[in-house]
Each structure stands twice: as C-alpha cells, then as structure tokens.
Amino acid sequence: MATLVAWVLGLLALVGYAAATWPIEARSRWPAGALAAAWVAHGLALVVDIGGLGEAQRGTRFGFAPALSVTVWLVLAMHAVESRFVPLPGVRRLLAVAGSAVVLLTLVFPGDVQVHVGSPWVPLHWLLGVASYGLFGAAVLHATLLDAAERQMRPRAGRPPPAPGGVLPAPLGLPLMRLERLTFRFVDAGFVVLSAALLLGIGSTLQGPAPWRWDHKTVFSLLGWGTVAVLMVGRHLRGWRGRHATRWLYVGAALLLLAYIGSRFVLEVLLGRLS
Numbered sequence: 001m002a003t004l005v006a007w008v009l010g011l012l013a014l015v016g017y018a019a020a021t022w023p024i025e026a027r028s029r030w031p032a033g034a035l036a037a038a039w040v041a042h043g044l045a046l047v048v049d050i051g052g053l054g055e056a057q058r059g060t061r062f063g064f065a066p067a068l069s070v071t072v073w074l075v076l077a078m079h080a081v082e083s084r085f086v087p088l089p090g091v092r093r094l095l096a097v098a099g100s101a102v103v104l105l106t107l108v109f110p111g112d113v114q115v116h117v118g119s120p121w122v123p124l125h126w127l128l129g130v131a132s133y134g135l136f137g138a139a140v141l142h143a144t145l146l147d148a149a150e151r152q153m154r155p156r157a158g159r160p161p162p163a164p165g166g167v168l169p170a171p172l173g174l175p176l177m178r179l180e181r182l183t184f185r186f187v188d189a190g191f192v193v194l195s196a197a198l199l200l201g202i203g204s205t206l207q208g209p210a211p212w213r214w215d216h217k218t219v220f221s222l223l224g225w226g227t228v229a230v231l232m233v234g235r236h237l238r239g240w241r242g243r244h245a246t247r248w249l250y251v252g253a254a255l256l257l258l259a260y261i262g263s264r265f266v267l268e269v270l271l272g273r274l275s
Helices: 004-020 030-050 064-082 089-108 122-153 176-207 216-237 242-270
Strands: 060-062 112-114
Touching: 004 030, 004 089, 030 060, 030 064, 030 089, 060 064, 064 089, 064 122, 064 242, 089 122, 122 176, 122 242, 176 216, 176 242, 216 242
Parallel strands: none
Antiparallel strands: 060 112
C-alpha cells in the first residue's frame, strides 16, 4: 500500500483483526465489533490502494496480494451476514488471522498501476473475477467445516456412534445437511459469476488490440472452470456428496487461485517483473 492513508488504514485493520482473535467469553460482543471495524478499515485501505489515490500515475493498482486481500475481504463480508443467523466464533478467529495476513502481504507487495485498458469491459471482468474468488473462498471455508463435521460423525474407538439420520450438528451448530446445501450454494453462485467473468474476458480480448493468448492465467482459469463444472454435473446427475465432492471443489479452487494470484505471484515475487 503506497500512500500514507492506506498504510494507516492497513495498520488500523491489523489492530482490529488482532483484537478479534483475542480469546474471550462467548457472550462478549466486542470481538465481533473489532472484526467489523477491521473489515471497514480493510475495505477503505483497499479502495485507496487499488484506486491509486495519491499516486502520480493514474490508473488501477492491482497484483496478487491485493487480489488475495479483496478475496478475504469478500469472505469476511459473507461471514458478517451469515453470523447474524448462526454464531461462528471459531470461524471469526480464523478469518481474523487470514485478514491480518493479507493486509500485511498487501503492505509488502502492493502490486503495480494498470494504466492502459484495451476494452471498456475489462474493469467489469476484473470485478466479476474477484467476486468469484470470494464466493469460492466462502465455499472452501464451508467445505472444510463440512469435512470436519463428517469426521466427527464417524464412530471411533471408545466413542458411541452418532444418532441415525445424519442429524448430528456440525462444529458450528448447523445441521450437516444444511451446511452441505450452504456450501454448494456458494459453489453455484461462484460458478455463475466465474462464467460471466470468463465470457467478458474473452469478449474484451476479441475487441481489444491484444490478440488471444494461451497464457498461464487463461489455461488455469479454464481448467478451474471445467473442474467446477464437472463437480456440478456430478453432484446433480450422479449424486456426489461428502468428501468426494469437496475434493473436486478444492482442486477447482486451487486451479483458480493459480490462474491470477499464482501467476502474478511468480511474476512479481519470483521473477521481479511488473506488468
């Protein structure tokens, strides 16, 4: 984060996230308030930094760290809505740690300013792409909780088996079937948004001056999209559930992570090149 304002906002976000991880009684509301304040400061820092406010060169600043930071910020936003209906203290601490990590990462690797835009659809393509990252991030978070709940249901030595019917609550207090439905609703929404982002990306490439290129970003994006498509078909037609379905989700999310964030990490950090 280049400007002083972004640095101050980032440090405020770090303080808030650290306060949200502090162990305290479950009835206390101030950790949730600290997380909300950190989320606001985090979002303002992203607006200042990505918008390039205060920079001599006008344009949109972006890179692997800001993309990862926006993804975590969106997952936190979804958590804020969900936690109004279901208390999620353990998830709150996990997301607060993730928020601290991405804010620090963005302070160190702020990305570079993207000045030239070949097509007016490119900003919308970026926006939808990051939104799909957030939705799949939320899906992966819920999938890990789903896997933990299924491991909890398996009988072990010295422990009685769960009640029949699969009604044992998940670690969050949610019924297992409800947690599974919620997980794949995020998958469905992420797939729709990702498909729109890919279509806009293809259209902007065809309209722009640069020719179509089969680069790492394109290949990993299409592989990730195809993996999630196979997951959705298998789930709706073959009844894939449980760990078999979540493994496909993890693979698809990992491929999508490599598509932009992974390729930009290699360029910015390992090769020291900016766009």
